[in-house]
Amino acid sequence: MLKKVSLTTQFNDVVNITDEIKKIVKESGIKEGVCHVYNPHSTAGLTSTSFWDPNGWLDLQDEICRLIPTRIDFKHQHDTPQDAAAHIKSSLLGISMSFIIDSGELLVGSSQGIFFLEFDGPRNRHYFVKVIAG
Amino acid sequence: MLKKVSLTTQFNDVVNITDEIKKIVKESGIKEGVCHVYNPHSTAGLTSTSFWDPNGWLDLQDEICRLIPTRIDFKHQHDTPQDAAAHIKSSLLGISMSFIIDSGELLVGSSQGIFFLEFDGPRNRHYFVKVIAG
Amino acid sequence: MLKKVSLTTQFNDVVNITDEIKKIVKESGIKEGVCHVYNPHSTAGLTSTSFWDPNGWLDLQDEICRLIPTRIDFKHQHDTPQDAAAHIKSSLLGISMSFIIDSGELLVGSSQGIFFLEFDGPRNRHYFVKVIAG
Numbered sequence: 001m002l003k004k005v006s007l008t009t010q011f012n013d014v015v016n017i018t019d020e021i022k023k024i025v026k027e028s029g030i031k032e033g034v035c036h037v038y039n040p041h042s043t044a045g046l047t048s049t050s051f052w053d054p055n056g057w058l059d060l061q062d063e064i065c066r067l068i069p070t071r072i073d074f075k076h077q078h079d080t081p082q083d084a085a086a087h088i089k090s091s092l093l094g095i096s097m098s099f100i101i102d103s104g105e106l107l108v109g110s111s112q113g114i115f116f117l118e119f120d121g122p123r124n125r126h127y128f129v130k131v132i133a134g
Numbered sequence: 135m136l137k138k139v140s141l142t143t144q145f146n147d148v149v150n151i152t153d154e155i156k157k158i159v160k161e162s163g164i165k166e167g168v169c170h171v172y173n174p175h176s177t178a179g180l181t182s183t184s185f186w187d188p189n190g191w192l193d194l195q196d197e198i199c200r201l202i203p204t205r206i207d208f209k210h211q212h213d214t215p216q217d218a219a220a221h222i223k224s225s226l227l228g229i230s231m232s233f234i235i236d237s238g239e240l241l242v243g244s245s246q247g248i249f250f251l252e253f254d255g256p257r258n259r260h261y262f263v264k265v266i267a268g
Numbered sequence: 269m270l271k272k273v274s275l276t277t278q279f280n281d282v283v284n285i286t287d288e289i290k291k292i293v294k295e296s297g298i299k300e301g302v303c304h305v306y307n308p309h310s311t312a313g314l315t316s317t318s319f320w321d322p323n324g325w326l327d328l329q330d331e332i333c334r335l336i337p338t339r340i341d342f343k344h345q346h347d348t349p350q351d352a353a354a355h356i357k358s359s360l361l362g363i364s365m366s367f368i369i370d371s372g373e374l375l376v377g378s379s380q381g382i383f384f385l386e387f388d389g390p391r392n393r394h395y396f397v398k399v400i401a402g
Contacts, residue, residue: 002300002370032136034170034266036302038368040377042318049225050176056210056221063202063222068331076324087324088331091317095380096366098230100172100264102136107262109174112229128375130368132302132402134266166270168304168400183359184310190344190355197336197356232364234306234398236270241396243308246363268400 001028003129009044012065013118014057021099021114021129025106028131035099035106038128043086043120045093046127051113064089064117086119093117101131135162137263143178146199147252148191155233155248155263159240162265169233169240172262177220177254179227180261185247198223198251220253227251235265269296271397277312280333281386282325289367289382289397293374296399303367303374304398311354311388313361314395319381332357332385354387361385369399 003024007015017037025035039046050056065085074084097114100107108114116127137158141149151171159169173180184190199219208218231248234241242248250261271292275283285305293303307314318324333353342352365382368375376382384395 002368034168034264034302036366036368038366038375040375040380042316042377042379047225048176048229050221053210053212055212056208056218059208059210059218060222060225062209067201067335074324074327075330076321076327078321078323084324084327087318088328091315091328091383092361093226094228094362095316098170098172098232098366100136100170100262102262107172107174109176111176112174115225128368128370130302134268134402168302168398181359182310182363184355187344187346189346190342190352193342193344193352194356194359196343201335227360228362232304232306232366234270234304234396236396241306241308243310245310246308249359268402 001131004126006126009118009121009123009125011121012061013121014061015116016051016113017116018051018113022106024129025101025131030101030131030133031104033101033133035101036130037097039095041125042090043083044125045090045095045117046097047093047115047117048112049115050111082120089119135265138260140260143252143255143257143259145255146195147255148195149250150185150247151250152185152247156240158263159235159265164235164265164267165238167235167267169235170264171231173229175259176224177217178259179224179229179251180231181227181249181251182246184245216254223253269399272394274394277386277389277391277393279389280329281389282329283384284319284381285384286319286381290374292397293369293399298369298399298401299372301369301401303369305365306396307363309393310358311351312393313358313363313385314365315361315383315385316380317383318379320379350388357387
């Protein structure tokens with residue numbers, strides 16, 4: 001089963017997509033298997049971090065922006081510096097995640113959330129969720 | 135086949151879990167397929183690096199701690215600074231890995247080890263290994 | 269279906285392997301499923317970034333080398349400093365990627381390329397592509 005999910009992001013956004021993915025897994029009816037989540041945008045990423053405190057999500061973007069500064073002297077000058085940095089952030093954070101499905105539920109830790117990372121924005125975005133029995 | 139493996143970690147630990155995962159793949163009896171490894175903790179991660187020299191594992195934690203310092207001025211103040219930094223390290227290093235199974239063996243390079251990264255600790259931890267034929 | 273692909277890299281190379289992987293997926297004849305790509309070298313990695321401008325690939329290596337400098341004072345002294353740094357880069361960027369196959373095609377974004385990251389080199393290298401129906 002393959003689902004395409006749309007979302008709208010803000011600038012340098014961190015969007016909690018955990019509940020959406022849990023819902024898709026439940027609706028699939030698959031009891032044991034794997035769930036693949038995929039982001040098709042080269043200025044966005046996917047990751048997991050603690051979901052309890054939205055302030056922690058701000059720290060995550062702060063740290064990513066500190067590690068890969070939006071400098072004007074990238075060799076890549078075809079896009080904006082924001083985009084040039086975003087391509088590297090996407091590369092570093094990753095664009096796909098794989099989860100285990102156990103007894104019909106997405107297996108995630110009690111503090112783990114799944115997040116869509118926007119490194120540009122605001123933008124209309126989407127991601128894909130594939131659920132496989134096995 | 136889904137297995138839950140327990141381990142005890144030290145502070146900022148790097149635990150070699152390669153042999154455990156190889157053993158689970160062998161015991162599954164699956165000849166061709168995929169092996170998913172999943173860490174459910176938001177202050178831990180999973181990665182691969184050379185397994186030959188434990189000093190290299192110390193360098194790995196040193197570099198992760200240098201990249202994401204345990205500073206006291208994170209926006210997230212609900213947990214300790216160690217935890218706030220750990221959530222970001224977990225996000226950056228990743229929490230799941232996928233391996234190919236070929237002729238009944240886990241396909242890994244001759245220098246590659248699989249490691250559980252503890253960004254807090256000492257703690258009782260666990261991770262999941264799912265083996266699928268295909 | 270499991271394929272081993274050989275390539276020759278330059279020092280700190282970024283090799284676009286997108287077309288090769290798309291071709292393997294097409295040749296597999298699998299219409300719906302998952303494609304796993306795996307790098308077995310502990311001084312190399314796999315990632316995705318925008319494929320439009322090769323200058324952006326240079327920025328990617330520049331940033332990785334800036335984040336993990338090739339310093340001579342690593343605790344790991346068994347290999348060269350280039351190798352010691354490369355093990356950490358491989359750990360940070362990752363060694364495996366999972367893609368969705370939709371209607372017989374690799375599902376990737378219109379700007380996304382798949383890249384083999386060489387953190388040493390020049391070297392003879394290889395990677396594996398496994399295609400599974402599901």
